[in-house]
Amino acid sequence: MNGYVEAGYGVVIVALGAYGAWLAARGSRLRRALVPIPVDQERPEQPKD
Amino acid sequence: MISQALAVAKKDILIEYRAKVALNQVIPFALAVLLLFGFALDTQAKVLVEVAPGIFWVVVLFSSLYLISRSMRLERDNGAIDGLALLGIDPLAIFFGKLLALFVAMSLLEIAVAVGILVLFSANLGSLALLAVSAVVATLGICSVGLVYGALASGERVGESLLPLLVLPLLAPVLIAATKCWSDASASHGGIYDPWLKLVVLFSVVFLVVGAVSFGAALED
Amino acid sequence: MSTRVVRRIIGLTGLLLVVATVVMGLFVTPPDAVQGNLARLLYVHPPIAWVAYLAYGVTSVASALYLWRPTRARRWDQLAVASAEVGVVFTGLTLITGSIWGRPAWGVWWTWDARLTTTAILFVLYLGYLALRRIPMSRETRGKRSAIAALIAFVDVPIVHESVVWWRTLHQGATVATLGTSSKIHGIMAWTLLLGFIAFTVVYLWMTMLRFQVERMAEQLEDQEFSNWELERAKEGEIRSEAIGELLNDGTNGRDNTLIEDKVR
Numbered sequence: 186m187n188g189y190v191e192a193g194y195g196v197v198i199v200a201l202g203a204y205g206a207w208l209a210a211r212g213s214r215l216r217r218a219l220v221p222i223p224v225d226q227e228r229p230e231q232p233k234d
Numbered sequence: 235m236i237s238q239a240l241a242v243a244k245k246d247i248l249i250e251y252r253a254k255v256a257l258n259q260v261i262p263f264a265l266a267v268l269l270l271f272g273f274a275l276d277t278q279a280k281v282l283v284e285v286a287p288g289i290f291w292v293v294v295l296f297s298s299l300y301l302i303s304r305s306m307r308l309e310r311d312n313g314a315i316d317g318l319a320l321l322g323i324d325p326l327a328i329f330f331g332k333l334l335a336l337f338v339a340m341s342l343l344e345i346a347v348a349v350g351i352l353v354l355f356s357a358n359l360g361s362l363a364l365l366a367v368s369a370v371v372a373t374l375g376i377c378s379v380g381l382v383y384g385a386l387a388s389g390e391r392v393g394e395s396l397l398p399l400l401v402l403p404l405l406a407p408v409l410i411a412a413t414k415c416w417s418d419a420s421a422s423h424g425g426i427y428d429p430w431l432k433l434v435v436l437f438s439v440v441f442l443v444v445g446a447v448s449f450g451a452a453l454e455d
Numbered sequence: 456m457s458t459r460v461v462r463r464i465i466g467l468t469g470l471l472l473v474v475a476t477v478v479m480g481l482f483v484t485p486p487d488a489v490q491g492n493l494a495r496l497l498y499v500h501p502p503i504a505w506v507a508y509l510a511y512g513v514t515s516v517a518s519a520l521y522l523w524r525p526t527r528a529r530r531w532d533q534l535a536v537a538s539a540e541v542g543v544v545f546t547g548l549t550l551i552t553g554s555i556w557g558r559p560a561w562g563v564w565w566t567w568d569a570r571l572t573t574t575a576i577l578f579v580l581y582l583g584y585l586a587l588r589r590i591p592m593s594r595e596t597r598g599k600r601s602a603i604a605a606l607i608a609f610v611d612v613p614i615v616h617e618s619v620v621w622w623r624t625l626h627q628g629a630t631v632a633t634l635g636t637s638s639k640i641h642g643i644m645a646w647t648l649l650l651g652f653i654a655f656t657v658v659y660l661w662m663t664m665l666r667f668q669v670e671r672m673a674e675q676l677e678d679q680e681f682s683n684w685e686l687e688r689a690k691e692g693e694i695r696s697e698a699i700g701e702l703l704n705d706g707t708n709g710r711d712n713t714l715i716e717d718k719v720r
Contacts, residue, residue, distance in 0.1 A: 388602060429621075
């Protein structure tokens with residue numbers, strides 16, 4: 186191919202991946218901050234899927 | 235409502251008359267920018283004449299930002315807007331009153347910049363009617379957009395530095411169309427039925443309506 | 456937690472679809488007769504542009520719903536910001552991929568073509584929208600003001616587009632906008648293009664849902680911190696009033712203010 190095509194696909198994948206990862210990181214950080222951890226109990230279960 | 239609007243306009247004009255911000259700060263700023271454009275374009279007479287319409291509107295747009303943010307700051311400072319609201323003044327009247335006052339200040343600015351361009355760039359005017367009509371209509375649109383966004387971004391110090399980013403892209407169509415109007419006018423082939431004038435009118439009508447509808451909502455906290 | 460499961464499924468689907476689009480676009484489809492391999496950008500650029508416009512559409516609808524009193528609810532404001540942010544990401548990508556395509560196809564990175572220019576203005580407009588949201592204000596004020604700004608931007612876009620189309624067509628002949636799509640697309644290329652549209656729309660869906668959730672949780676956290684702070688203040692207040700009461704009962708009758716202040720501290 187000619188470099189331009191690869192660059193185009195690369196930019197899209199890297200940018201979307203980075204934004205998605207950033208969002209996911211923000212989400213999990215907020216979730217951790219929000220989940221209260223009662224002392225007499227274990228950490229509430231996170232659903233596994 | 236009209237008398238209320240006139241009272242608001244009178245108040246703003248009076249404040250402006252006493253403080254003379256437009257006269258002492260904004261217009262000199264605009265003229266300084268004109269000089270800078272002259273330096274940047276290396277005073278090549280032909281180039282200057284060609285780009286004069288664009289420079290006129292760019293300078294007017296940038297300078298108008300000062301007038302707009304000042305116009306809204308007057309209301310936010312010391313909670314003056316709450317006073318107007320307590321007096322039971324219709325937000326619509328506030329909008330049109332401020333619009334009128336801002337329009338007067340903008341007209342002064344535009345006349346000064348136009349004279350500056352005529353003298354410094356030795357541009358020619360051509361069809362004066364088209365010029366005048368397009369400038370008046372475009373200015374109404376610019377003031378309307380500016381007031382609404384001034385209200386949206388006001389209240390906090392950071393808001394004022396945001397105003398250009400909010401307003402300038404929105405005004406792109408009026409910049410294009412009004413510049414074309416002047417180009418056509420100075421080439422003397424544009425009459426009052428210039429197609430670009432229609433676009434200016436469309437823009438201004440749309441944003442006068444949008445401004446009148448949304449200004450009240452933008453003001454209340 | 457079921458929305459989380461749904462979101463994960465959507466996310467995974469989006470990922471798989473994008474991978475499929477990339478594989479199809481880069482390796483399976485034949486090079487275009489006119490543009491050769493360059494036409495492979497067709498499978499990403501238009502779908503991304505479509506998603507950008509879709510995102511702004513969603514922002515506008517959500518903003519209108521927030522402004523209209525009967526439907527005013529936090530979720531519309533949250534949806535508006537979520538969609539706008541994703542939209543800005545996709546608009547940025549539209550501009551970049553467009554530029555990358557334009558360079559070999561037209562010989563320049565940028566041309567003042569109507570669509571390009573409109574998209575660029577759109578990009579700046581919504582950057583302004585996101586910046587407006589960052590000004591400190593009360594939540595309701597911010598919601599209302601940014602909704603107004605979003606709707607004004609929405610009204611402006613057709614005017615910008617018209618003026619730019621007109622501006623360009625009065626100067627140059629027919630321009631380059633139709634390049635790429637003008638050559639007949641058929642068979643596997645059409646299917647790949649369709650796949651691209653679906654894939655990026657699903658990705659948009661996932662990102663918006665996630666961003667929406669992030670916004671909600673951020674607000675929850677803010678509320679939680681605020682109520683914690685209030686609780687602390689209340690507790691402090693109780694202690695103070697107890698201390699003052701004690702002092703008053705001591706018979707000092709609050710005459711000696713310094714004594715009270717010392718004790719309160």
